[in-house]
């Protein structure tokens with residue numbers, strides 16, 4: 001155990017117990033969700049946005065605890081392997097530069113970096129948020145779609161590949177992921193799977209497998 005861990009023992013981001021940043025009990029308590037689809041693209045998630053997973057994601061993003069990325073990426077990598085999907089490369093949903101400055105890190109990028117290392121596939125930093133969008137909270141699905149129109153662009157010199165895995169932290173209505181997928185498609189690539197830590201309880205698309 002590292003000295004700092006003895007002086008400040010880590011607390012689980014899911015249940016607040018001392019011992020680990022994400023404890024065994026929270027890890028084994030995850031309820032797997034079946035692979036869903038979003039606009040015809042497979043949607044792989046670690047679980048529903050509820051309980052300890054919801055607590056941990058909140059802590060990861062807002063407290064913030066970027067060091068949780070490794071612990072949270074592990075079950076997501078497992079869910080992807082269980083789904084049997086082979087992805088040639090990964091990318092992530094970008095934050096607008098202003099939001100990135102405020103938060104200090106992009107939660108989706110950290111996850112994608114961890115996943116890329118675990119799975120041994122390259123990480124492509126091609127998507128950019130070219131337009132700041134008002135917060136999505138409280139907007140309907142249709143309003144979100146309008147809100148996100150033209151928000152993303154593939155800006156890397158190299159075109160995106162076919163079958164790219166796109167990582168984000170949470171899928172609430174799917175509008176963000178679909179807008180990002182649209183930008184990838186407009187540059188000649190395609191998304192092979194969306195990979196998220198959690199899907200909102202209310203997202204109906206995921207119930208259909």
Ligand SMILES: [Zn+2]
Nearest residue numbers: 012015023026
């Ligand atoms: Zn726990």
